[in-house]
Amino acid sequence: MTRNSKYLVLAAALFQAGAALAAVDAAGFEKNVKPILKNTCSGCHNAAVMSGGVNLLPYMDPSTVTEDRPSWDKILEKIESGEMPPKGMPRPPQAQVAALTKFIHGEFDKADALVKPDPGRVTARRLNRNEYKNTIRDLLAVDFRADKDFPTDDSGYGFDNIGDILTISPVLMEKYMSAAETIASRAMGADPLPKKPLEAAYDKNRGLRRLDFSVVEASHRVDFDGEYIVRFGFPGERAADAKPVKMDFLMDGKVLGTLDVETKPSKLVYFNPFSDGEMRVYLPEGDHVFRAAFLNDDFVKSIDPKDAYNDKKNKFIGSITFVGPFPSKVEKASRKKILICDPASGQACVERIVANLAHHAYRRPATKQEVASLMKFVAMAKSSGQSTEQGIQLALEAMLVSPAFLFRIERDPNPLDAEKAHRLSDTELATRLSYFLWSSMPDDELLTVAEAGKLKDPATLDAQVKRMMTDKKAGAFADNFAGQWLEIRNLDSITPDPQKFKAWTPQLKDEMRTETNMFFEHVLSENRPVSEFIDAKYTFLNEDLAKFYGIAGVKGPDFRRVDLTTDQRGGVLSQGSVLAVSSYPSRTSPTIRGKYILNNILGTPIPPPPPDVPALDDSKIGAEVSMRKQLEAHRNNPVCASCHSRMDVLGFGLENYDAIGKWRTMDGKFPIDVGGTMPNGKTFQTTAEMRTILLASMPQVSRCLIEKIMTYALGRGMQTYDNRSIENINKTLAADGYRFQTLIFEVVHSLPFQSRRGETPVTKQIPAPPSKKEIAAK
């Protein structure tokens, strides 16, 4: 009960720390605000009744509009959403309500115009696992799976690239040391391959996992970069008229090659029917998951499951064997990147090589002094009797553990003065851009433009941003931003009940991820309006996923844009990925889905539940009572109702999708009832109608997305002083039809993205440890 009032007090205290405040137009307040507050609100929200823990009497004072803005934000939000006054209470005429909100917004704008713009500051960020992996790829052309090898990065504000949160533990430091050795050695090609190729075979008794009748998977450690022959054993045979199938071979979800496999009986005589096939592929060192899959394998769908591995009735993938490594015929790309001249030609070339590496690794030109101290490693290796190349390798190792590589550090001319803001240097800006859009280092073009000082020029900057958004590497933005914004990274950790959800396979999971990623990339690269995240008349499907969705006419394993002809689906909230990560293993949860929409789409998170709230009785759902009845009982408790009425109505709007996103009209023996009434009184009957209502709240949805993208782009949480930038971006965005690229451009143009300031040191108060006396007294 006291939670909200505590929030109001606390928020007020926080805000007062801000800048000087403008005087509020008292007469306007008297005319536009006070009457409603007094006649409509204060009947419940007074000191005695404190409905919802809120007492509005103190807010009759006009000065609170600027002094306690967070509370007024809340008040506005309740009024504008139509949540207040609640149903059944007298409502002032719409014109009066509009006058009130207009007045308050006007006062806010006035106050904002007076506040000195504050870009804020971002704490030095270390590369997170994904950034490290991508940076090594772009720096050295080495595929290093930092995402598997390094400890998980903690996240804050929903993202794992927040400067304040990214710490370095001794374990991680060890990993950095060890990774630097491994990577430098691999980049130089220093590890001699074994003289004879080795063989590693996987079959059903040795590590080959059968995902379904057509798909197998094996985890295999590739010990050397190099070429390998991968051989597939296909036991069995199918009917005489069976068609050949195509088989994809994938590493970590990426297709390495495709084979045609004949499935009808061969003329050859085996004791048991058998055939094989092979391909030669380049495999990078590391732990990988390999998968082989017969594509569109309709044959097995008609077969009796107990015959699936009967070699008289079926042909299937029985084994995968890796033979290698064989030296690759082409010179390693990494060596080409490093050895820009022949180190045998003399010291000048070696210095060029080291300076060039440091330049790229540090994302700015290396100083003479830095190059000189790196050259000492070359000398050290030589004095230990090693070659110049080995010396370069050692210098590279040192660069890869240097703070200049591991951290993105931005310089402040006045580090101890929070009042002095300054523009980032062009190279710092280039680094921000590349980690924002690519999760990786700037490429040569960007770095060159920046070092020539041309990034200050708006047209040049925009040209670079445009190029980067449409570059293949922007896929990292979908993976990392959308993966966290829409929480689809969690696809890997959810475990739908296989008894209840037989359609759920690793393949389907990957396809769902692909759909959402491609959809996101499409909206970005085609500059579609961000409203298409809420509702769109198209999506991206292959045959398998289309079948799961009940959409006919999509053939083959490749994903393509598919126009949606019914309103069953449209936008991310109808995509399997989002629906699956917002469910329990055995059932849907309207509450989780509702919370998901409030947090990620509308940007109005609800406060956490009070302690000791009874949970839902889920064993009975679908059997004895419907989910809706259960949750309605829950909402009879007024403490629960205040939030659940907001969450559940949205979640129920998605009840037509089961816990893995399949369309349904029944839950157990109860028909699904999707309809509901939003807090603002708007009602809907179908999930499509709910999407339409969400679309209508576009400025709010786009604001939420802007906040998320700003957080991700800057690596810090949004503060009160960022409001102005966010509002400005949202206005520009609205004027331009909410096009996604405009949003990205505007974020890049914004003050917080282009500038930073110093900070006022806070003297830390360390509480004295309790004395023995105090301890004894306890």
Add this chain to the structure above:
Amino acid sequence: MIIPKALPRRTFLRGLGTAAIGLPFLDAMAPALRASSVPGKAPVRMAFFYVPNGQIMDSWNPSYEGKFQELPRTLKALEPYKNDMLQIGNLTHNTGRALLDGAGDHGRCCGSYLTGIQVKKSLVEIKNGTSFDQIVANEVGKQTRFPSLELGMEDARQAGDCDSGYSCAYTNNLAWRSETQPMPPILDPRSLFERLFGKGQPMTPEERLRQAKYRRSILDFVIEDTHKLESNLGPTDRRKLDEYLSSIREVERQIERAEKDNKNIDPHMDKPYGVPADFAEHFKMMSNMIAIAFQADQTRIVTFLMTREGSSRAYREIGISDGHHPCTHHRNQADLMEKVRKINEYHVQQFAGFVEKMKSTKEGDSTLLDNSMLVYGAGLSDPNAHLHEDLPTILLGKGGNNFKTGRRLMARRETPMCNLFLTMMDRMGVPTEHFGDSTGRLAGLDMDGLDLG
């Protein structure tokens, strides 16, 4: 001196079997199997095994106090070791309670479990206290290659809020090196293996020395670099680099120790590949390596997160397809409670396998278990109501032939869990007067009697 043509990292392992596994990475640095060869007293080790989401208490607590008779259902698997076990009742973590911070018992109880500090409710400004294992590690850890090992089983790849406004850092980690620096657990048996035993390349002593020399030079280089960078940074940026420096120093210390004690350990096990899908197999690999690390005195302090607090893992291994956490909100429904009991039992069964390994490892005249304190416990008792009192706590081992085991003893109600920590710090040779919300030592572990307030 042998000078190979390249800086080889390893040779191909397959075919070598498990014999003569060498140590490259921080590698070379393993002390020999020495604990047992040290004259005098064997060192005391401690480990914490944290299980999430509380316990069904009626199957955890026996109906009696004092000497163990038949163990309650959940602890059944520990029957063979009950004479090495203490069950301690009535320990409380007051700092796990809401205390005006509202919801988030899971985030809080795990965050404060080893720190006894009420963690800051925030998604970004993480603030806890130094955990007591790290205080011990700071002292005792100087004598071993790894001051402590932080291990776990469940991948923490999580996007978003972990519990009602508490950062995932509180539920992803048990050990805290400082109030802002959690120690993330190693989850992958392969990573742990490589950390303990190296990547499997036999190196000559010369190669090893050269590698150590290179590493030290690189560390010197980056320390110098960092100081240069730091000189004109603001305080928050500087704090980040200080964190980095302190980790560098830790790595340096390991290199030094390794140079002094430059021998190989034979782990007597195959190098694991990745994370096994099977929970029991995963636990077995991880816990076996803990036993080896203890035996070889590579470390004396381990913290182990069985799974994350609030975990919704579905235990299909034992036929439970609903998530652990949703099941624990059972509202006294028999079928859900039964599922949780099964999960509780399953966890204890895994732990019992580790106890067996510790007990069967001889150390001088006693066993490794006798010289250890293995605490197995949870940060909540009744998970349905999120209770923070009478936390499920058992302690196996005699802490260096010190404890009178084989009984259930009841502390006074509301005795701070931190009191147990103080007693354990004594046993570890790092006596302290106060930790977290302690009110004194938990007495009576080494004598008969029940009242331990």
